[in-house]
Amino acid sequence: MRIGVYICHCGLNIAATLDVEELRRFAETLPNVVVARDIQFTCSDAGQNTIKSDIAELKLDAVVVAACSPRLHEPTFRRTITEAGLNQYMLEMANIREQCSWVHMDSPALATQKAKDLIAMAVAKAALLRPLETESVPVSRDVLVIGGGVAGISAALDLANAGLRVYLVERRPTIGGYMALLTDVFPTNDCSICVLAPKMAEVYANPMIKLMTYSEILAIEGTVGHFRVTGVTKPRYVDPTLCKGCINECSGACPVEVPNEYDFGLGKRKAIYMAIPQSVPLVACIDTDACIGCGLCAEACPADAVKYDQQSEEFKLDVGAIIVATGWQPFDASRKEEYGFGRYRDVVTTLQIERMLNAAGPTRGEIVRPSTGEIARSIAFIQCVGSRDHTVGNPYCSRICCMASLKNAQLIKERYPDADVAIHYIDIRAGGEGYEEFYLRAQRLGINFIRGRVSSVEEGDDGLYVHYEDTLLGKTLMKRYDLVVLSIGLEANRDAEVVGNLLGLSRRPDRFFEIAHPKMRPVEAHIDGVFIAGCASGPKEIQVSIAQGSAAASKAMQLLFKGEIELDPTVAFVDREKCIGCKLCVDTCPSRAISVKDTAFVDEARCKGCGTCAAACPVDAIEMRLFSDEQILAQIRAATAVKGEYPFIVGFLCNWCSYAGADLAGTSRIQYPTNIRIIRVMCAGRVDPSFVLEAFRRGADGVLVAGCRIGECHYVSGNLHALQRVEVLRGLLREIGIDPRRLKVAWCAASEGDVLARKIQEFVEELRDLGPVGTELAAALPSGKV
Numbered sequence: 001m002r003i004g005v006y007i008c009h010c011g012l013n014i015a016a017t018l019d020v021e022e023l024r025r026f027a028e029t030l031p032n033v034v035v036a037r038d039i040q041f042t043c044s045d046a047g048q049n050t051i052k053s054d055i056a057e058l059k060l061d062a063v064v065v066a067a068c069s070p071r072l073h074e075p076t077f078r079r080t081i082t083e084a085g086l087n088q089y090m091l092e093m094a095n096i097r098e099q100c101s102w103v104h105m106d107s108p109a110l111a112t113q114k115a116k117d118l119i120a121m122a123v124a125k126a127a128l129l130r131p132l133e134t135e136s137v138p139v140s141r142d143v144l145v146i147g148g149g150v151a152g153i154s155a156a157l158d159l160a161n162a163g164l165r166v167y168l169v170e171r172r173p174t175i176g177g178y179m180a181l182l183t184d185v186f187p188t189n190d191c192s193i194c195v196l197a198p199k200m201a202e203v204y205a206n207p208m209i210k211l212m213t214y215s216e217i218l219a220i221e222g223t224v225g226h227f228r229v230t231g232v233t234k235p236r237y238v239d240p241t242l243c244k245g246c247i248n249e250c251s252g253a254c255p256v257e258v259p260n261e262y263d264f265g266l267g268k269r270k271a272i273y274m275a276i277p278q279s280v281p282l283v284a285c286i287d288t289d290a291c292i293g294c295g296l297c298a299e300a301c302p303a304d305a306v307k308y309d310q311q312s313e314e315f316k317l318d319v320g321a322i323i324v325a326t327g328w329q330p331f332d333a334s335r336k337e338e339y340g341f342g343r344y345r346d347v348v349t350t351l352q353i354e355r356m357l358n359a360a361g362p363t364r365g366e367i368v369r370p371s372t373g374e375i376a377r378s379i380a381f382i383q384c385v386g387s388r389d390h391t392v393g394n395p396y397c398s399r400i401c402c403m404a405s406l407k408n409a410q411l412i413k414e415r416y417p418d419a420d421v422a423i424h425y426i427d428i429r430a431g432g433e434g435y436e437e438f439y440l441r442a443q444r445l446g447i448n449f450i451r452g453r454v455s456s457v458e459e460g461d462d463g464l465y466v467h468y469e470d471t472l473l474g475k476t477l478m479k480r481y482d483l484v485v486l487s488i489g490l491e492a493n494r495d496a497e498v499v500g501n502l503l504g505l506s507r508r509p510d511r512f513f514e515i516a517h518p519k520m521r522p523v524e525a526h527i528d529g530v531f532i533a534g535c536a537s538g539p540k541e542i543q544v545s546i547a548q549g550s551a552a553a554s555k556a557m558q559l560l561f562k563g564e565i566e567l568d569p570t571v572a573f574v575d576r577e578k579c580i581g582c583k584l585c586v587d588t589c590p591s592r593a594i595s596v597k598d599t600a601f602v603d604e605a606r607c608k609g610c611g612t613c614a615a616a617c618p619v620d621a622i623e624m625r626l627f628s629d630e631q632i633l634a635q636i637r638a639a640t641a642v643k644g645e646y647p648f649i650v651g652f653l654c655n656w657c658s659y660a661g662a663d664l665a666g667t668s669r670i671q672y673p674t675n676i677r678i679i680r681v682m683c684a685g686r687v688d689p690s691f692v693l694e695a696f697r698r699g700a701d702g703v704l705v706a707g708c709r710i711g712e713c714h715y716v717s718g719n720l721h722a723l724q725r726v727e728v729l730r731g732l733l734r735e736i737g738i739d740p741r742r743l744k745v746a747w748c749a750a751s752e753g754d755v756l757a758r759k760i761q762e763f764v765e766e767l768r769d770l771g772p773v774g775t776e777l778a779a780a781l782p783s784g785k786v
Helices: 020-028 045-057 070-083 097-101 108-126 150-161 177-181 192-205 247-253 296-300 350-357 401-415 435-444 494-503 542-560 584-588 612-616 629-639 658-667 689-697 718-735 753-770 775-780
Strands: 003-008 033-039 062-067 091-095 135-138 143-146 166-169 209-212 215-223 226-233 257-259 268-270 313-319 321-324 328-330 347-349 378-385 420-425 448-451 454-460 463-470 475-481 483-488 490-492 530-532 564-567 572-574 594-597 599-602 622-624 649-654 676-681 702-707 743-747
Touching (some): 003 020, 003 045, 020 033, 020 062, 020 108, 033 045, 045 070, 062 070, 062 108, 070 091, 070 658, 091 097, 091 108, 097 108, 097 658, 108 629, 108 676, 143 313, 143 542, 150 166, 150 177, 150 192, 150 209, 150 542, 177 192, 177 350, 192 209, 215 494, 226 321, 321 494, 321 542, 347 350, 350 401, 350 483, 378 401, 378 463, 378 475, 401 420, 401 483, 420 475, 448 463, 463 483, 584 594, 584 612, 612 622, 612 718, 629 676, 629 689, 649 658, 649 753, 658 702, 658 753, 689 702, 689 718, 718 743, 743 753
Parallel strands (some): 003 033, 003 062, 062 091, 143 166, 143 321, 166 209, 321 530, 347 483, 378 483, 649 676, 649 702, 702 743
Antiparallel strands (some): 215 226, 257 268, 328 490, 463 475, 594 599
């Protein structure tokens, strides 16, 4: 192996603290190094040309650049060596700026010694690098969209209009979701179905969209580019090719009435029914749970469309990407027993008042008391029912409830100007565009806003009595109303659990599907080729759901338009000779990329390269193509070859948060002790117990394992696996006589450079109190000697 080392001055950013000439002379002495140069700015054209020339003239096999963070310029130097004919993965960087010169500005001698160690570690790893090839595989350009609400509709139309074939699967008889059931929508108060229905019809008419309503997904196999999907379309017992949508003929003959779920129990429907007048497709459906088999609907149908012998039909799809737009479900208001929903007929929910206000709803747009059918003249809205409430396990805000109540209260005041309308609220959250103006308009209409929680609702002889606190008056009060509207929150859709489990989607603590990053990757799942849009990933407004549907469609287009995808070669692979088929790797893999048939198999298209499986394998049968065991062990040995100071710490930092946090400490010039030698790993879950034990065996006084904050792991659960291993390792250290406090964990975000610096400072002080490693062993012997 012939290695070239290039040490950057970075102007004075590095050279003002580190003795660059001494570093260069040191690098020349390292094994396999055939050339070492110091360059003013390695990333400049001149610097890159120097590296290219050396690769050609000196026939270098690998290059080490000692400069800034690899998170900044690794792509630059990979491109440089590729242009010179080297494989891009034959590069290693030593971070001597963000994690050395900038954080040890007051200790130049110790900083220079640390930089020597970092360069030696990089050279040791570079000597073990191997060329890696990127493989391209063809992909299906078809896309599956699961969920026919507004987010799914938006995604399907964008994809189809871009020329991709779309399968839109909806489990209900019609698309449209909850938006199709609303009256008007805030903040513009335009008719909901008026703006949605054309989009629903467009979906049905688009030749690039195959609409599959009343259908469910049963199985999903495969990976990005080729998901093999199995589903079933349930029988409507009505031939969609014959049905004309003249629902009154058949439903008028049906003698059975049941509560209408599309009116949330306020109205009735027949056993043969149409979900809403604007249903897409406009095809009737028979509810077999309600049907008594009298045959009257078949006799009444002029098109002979009723088919009692219709059967379920299975379908199979091969799609390159999947968009999950499975929406939400309303909070069950009966869980808040103090408000009387389900006991008092005049206590209703937000969705029920929406249907009352809707001209096509059960009351034809009139606001009535369900108990009497009379017009309600006094209405109270109670906010945050099932949201911001720890007692029901929903501490989060549902985002839309305040605006929905403001809108419905306005509509009521416009229809009944003399009505007494009050909103009982904790805080009015009107933070969107035009929302504050909407709130002010509600105040001008004469709607009363009462700040404070409602303790209970009771039914009296003449109406409902609301017991509440008015925090502005500092009083507890009671008031009578004709109608009480519970502003219920949004919850994760339980019907989506099957799809989530089939895809291996992660869930947040609030049970909604987790996206890859809440800011930078808002519609991407942790699984390649899977995108999440709309309320499947949390409560949000209609306009945000539409935007997310389009964003998910855009991501799918980027993925599939080329007709092929490149697989990242820096993933795990299995040595089948070593594998014992224990399946421990299957349980630890957050990407569900591993399967076992006698021995383990890694689906490289699905693997994210976190390395958690490699650390978990009890027989070292799983290895990483980059960040391999032998490369990391070589870095440990190089770091501990000369213990230049005490206490001496070996740190394993995850690439995404803690290593980035260390970089931020550098750019922020936050100073911390020089005692730590940092080894970058992709995830804290990659830290194999053998790494920790090797560091102690080589004389490290302490080992730090640092990763993303708990609950924020880039690979979902890698830091939790790391924490479990650390706990086991601490027990082992205790058994062999090493104080377990020498093994420390730290969790921080990429934005918490100060936190990481403080953790390092604290660890150094703790280790000074403990003494050099082995002190506890000597103290345990009668003679006080090891």
